Amino acid sequence: MRLAFLGTPDFSVAVLKALVEAGHEIACAYSQPPAPRGRGQALRPSPVQAFAEEHGIAVRTPASMRDPAEVEGFRALGADAAVVVAFGQILPREVLEAPRLGSFNLHASLLPRWRGAAPIQRAIMAGDEVTGVEVMRMTEGLDEGPVLATATVRIGPLDTAGTLHDRLAGAAAELIVATLPAIEGGAAAETPQADDGVTYAKKIRPKEARLNWAKPGVEVDRKIRGLSPFPGAWFQLPTDKGPVRVKALLSAFEDADGAPGTVLDDRLLVACGEGAVRLLRVQREGKGPQDAETFLRGAPVAAGTQLG
Known part of the structure; x- marks a missing residue:
């Protein structure tokens, strides 16, 4: 098929790569414009x-797909279908309806649960045991279109947003390659989403990242894993030179008691409002991620330490 592809982050790349390897013609890949990245904040292209560019695919990075010139350029591609994966813009009806067969989105949740910007993170933070990825015909509403295909993925007790992201990206790539022939042949059944069970995955805000040890340990653990690796849930570790910010990147809930924020042993077991969390992987400000054992060899944290 002749496809238009719209996506921006690493999650999208897995799908684009699969489409290329399956022999589809990518008429053009659309992505968000280059943005400041890294310590130097130099403008860098998105992963898509x-x-x-590495694979000789034409690329456009419009500031807005509502620009009449962009709409006309998109229509002129003569695409059979558009595949949209975490593009980062709301697409107008003129764009959605331009391809011969329509536009199809790969969304990383089991709709109608977790419509919106951060479904992977919110699923972990809510304690969901299963999630997935779905192929949805796009409409003007936010993730409201009918579903054509689904792949389910279980969420394990040590899953982070990062590990779940990678599994869902792989599932998305396999699912769209398997579904496109049915779309082309008119054999893909479209199931309207249920009216019940709608939830919204709001964008992650920086202020959410600070840990509150007074919360139940189960919630603290989910928050740590749901915000790992980015932006990273954080706390303050007291040192001789003052408090230092430390990100908690992996944890596990344990049944233990103590005053919230108190370190209960010499292996980073931290008391919460109910129960405790054991920190398994952390990152001190200005340093790289480390497993807890390595971190503690360089900076021991004694039992009784009160974390901020």
């Missing part, structure tokens, strides 16, 4: 733009 970088992949497309």
Whole structure:
């Protein structure tokens, strides 16, 4: 098929790569414009733009797909279908309806649960045991279109947003490649989403990342894993030179008691409002991620320490 592809982050690259390997013609790849990245904040292309350029695929990075010139350029591609994966813009009806067969989105949740921007993180933070990825025909509403295909993925007790992201990206790539022939042949059944069970995955805000040890340990553990690796839930560790910010990147809930924020042993077991969490992987400000054992060899944290 002749496809238009719209996506921006690493999650999208897995799908684009699979489409190329399956022999589909990518008429053009659309991505968000280059943005400041890294310590130097130099403008760098998105992962999708970088992949497309490396593979000789035409790329456009419009500031807005509502620009009449962009709409006309998109229509002129003569695409059979558009595949949209975490593009980062709301697409107008003129764009959605331009391809011959329509536009199809890969969304990383089991709709109608977790419509919106951060479904992977919110699923972990809510304690969901299963999630998935779905192929949805796009409409003007936010993730409201009918579903054509589903792949389910279980969420394990040590899953982070990062590990779940990678599994869902792989599932998404397999699912769209398997579904496109049915779309082309008119054999893909479209199931309207249920009216019940709608939830919204709001964008992660920086202020959410600070840990509150007074919360139940189960919630603290889910928050740590749901915000790992980015932006990273954090706390303050007291040192001789003052408090230092430390990100908690992996944890596990344990049944233990103590005053919230108190370190209960010499292996980073931290008391919460109910129960405790054991920190398994952390990152001190200005340093790289480390497993707890390595971190403690360089900076021991004694039992009784009160974390901020």
